[in-house]
Amino acid sequence: MPESFRRVPAGLTVRAPAKINLHLGVGAPRPDGFHPLETVYTSVGLYDDVLVRPAAAWSLGLTAADHVDADAVPLDDTNIVAAAARALGILHDRPVVAHVEITKGIPVAGGLAGGSADAAAALVALDRLLDLETSDEDLLHLAAQLGSDVPFALYGGHALGTGRGEVVTPLDVNDEPLWWVIVPSSEGLSTPAVYRHFDALSPDAPAEPRSAEHVLKALETGSALALARTLFNDLQAPAIDLRPELGTLIAQGEEAGALRGIVSGSGPTVVFLCGSADEARGVAGALQETGHTALVANGPVAGAHVVAPPTF
Numbered sequence: 554m555p556e557s558f559r560r561v562p563a564g565l566t567v568r569a570p571a572k573i574n575l576h577l578g579v580g581a582p583r584p585d586g587f588h589p590l591e592t593v594y595t596s597v598g599l600y601d602d603v604l605v606r607p608a609a610a611w612s613l614g615l616t617a618a619d620h621v622d623a624d625a626v627p628l629d630d631t632n633i634v635a636a637a638a639r640a641l642g643i644l645h646d647r648p649v650v651a652h653v654e655i656t657k658g659i660p661v662a663g664g665l666a667g668g669s670a671d672a673a674a675a676l677v678a679l680d681r682l683l684d685l686e687t688s689d690e691d692l693l694h695l696a697a698q699l700g701s702d703v704p705f706a707l708y709g710g711h712a713l714g715t716g717r718g719e720v721v722t723p724l725d726v727n728d729e730p731l732w733w734v735i736v737p738s739s740e741g742l743s744t745p746a747v748y749r750h751f752d753a754l755s756p757d758a759p760a761e762p763r764s765a766e767h768v769l770k771a772l773e774t775g776s777a778l779a780l781a782r783t784l785f786n787d788l789q790a791p792a793i794d795l796r797p798e799l800g801t802l803i804a805q806g807e808e809a810g811a812l813r814g815i816v817s818g819s820g821p822t823v824v825f826l827c828g829s830a831d832e833a834r835g836v837a838g839a840l841q842e843t844g845h846t847a848l849v850a851n852g853p854v855a856g857a858h859v860v861a862p863p864t865f
């Protein structure tokens with residue numbers, strides 16, 4: 554083929570999902586300030602996309618869905634995507650620059666790990682764009698440096714999280730789709746603030762976090778009802794103490810037919826596990842009638858993955 558017909562790929566898009574903690578056991582803070590966790594992550598079909606294009610200098614743009622507060626996302630060096638680019642640059646000892654466009658479907662500061670999804674997507678996208686050939690081991694290591702939830706966003710599926718959440722073991726369990734109704738709040742909650750409130754409310758928290766055994770057993774059965782009975786979140790009490798209306802919302806969704814409602818991670822998003830797609834649509838409709846944003850999604854879904862072929 555003549556050289557003039559060879560085209561250089563102009564960009565690619567990597568998609569990464571939101572997470573829900575099916576179990577979130579939190580222990581007393583460690584000497585480094587982080588809390589030891591035993592958590593079961595699951596990924597759900599609510600996504601952020603990260604598009605990267607070759608560029609001579611770094612630039613970052615954002616487009617957001619209606620239910621996402623775009624103003625809450627910094628576009629300067631403090632964006633976690635910029636931190637991901639710096640971390641890759643340090644590893645490979647070269648500048649990592651690109652034009653990056655984030656398209657956010659995951660609510661900000663919602664307990665759904667949206668920033669972590671962006672970081673994971675950016676690691677994969679920039680690695681591909683610049684042909685860095687970063688090993689999986691190095692990608693996971695960089696992900697853990699960027700945030701406790703970032704390694705899981707690379708994996709997706711169902712997984713056990715230990716350490717401060719960054720030690721991720723994929724779970725080979727029943728992959729029957731689970732149907733969720735996701736209800737974001739108009740204002741986010743700060744993760745560190747919710748952990749601090751956990752410490753204030755639970756001064757005698759045991760060093761070892763509560764085991765995830767019940768959720769793990771329920772996941773093996775593939776029964777949404779069995780799983781609903783075992784959902785557990787140690788950060789729910791502090792999140793509801795900070796935002797009492799979340800308790801009312803949980804009761805409202807359960808009355809509307811959800812098997813169970815629970816605060817997602819550090820909140821304030823509330824997620825409802827439903828028995829089927831139809832039941833999820835019914836619960837979402839009932840909550841929408843009372844003025845809530847209610848999104849239907851299923852999972853588990855894949856972690857960070859390329860969705861668009863290179864554009865020419």
Ligand SMILES: C[C@@](CO)(OP(=O)(O)O)[C@H](O)COP(=O)(O)OP(=O)(O)OC[C@H]1O[C@@H](n2ccc(N)nc2=O)[C@H](O)[C@@H]1O
Binds near residue numbers: 820
């Ligand atoms: C609570 C969880 C549950 O999955 O998720 P979100 O609900 O925020 O999405 C996670 O632990 C959030 O993980 P992530 O948001 O990546 O946290 P990081 O950036 O690592 O840490 C932010 C801050 O949260 C607190 N933190 C985080 C993780 C942990 N195991 N113990 C902590 O005490 C610390 O104050 C830390 O400075």
Ligand SMILES: Nc1ncnc2c1ncn2[C@@H]1O[C@H](COP(=O)(O)OP(=O)(O)O)[C@@H](O)[C@H]1O
Binds near residue numbers: 662672
């Ligand atoms: N790409 C990003 N997307 C969202 N938030 C970001 C991003 N980069 C930095 N942030 C900051 O991180 C904070 C936590 O964001 P997020 O990951 O959405 O929360 P959570 O862990 O509760 O899901 C935000 O309030 C924002 O200030």
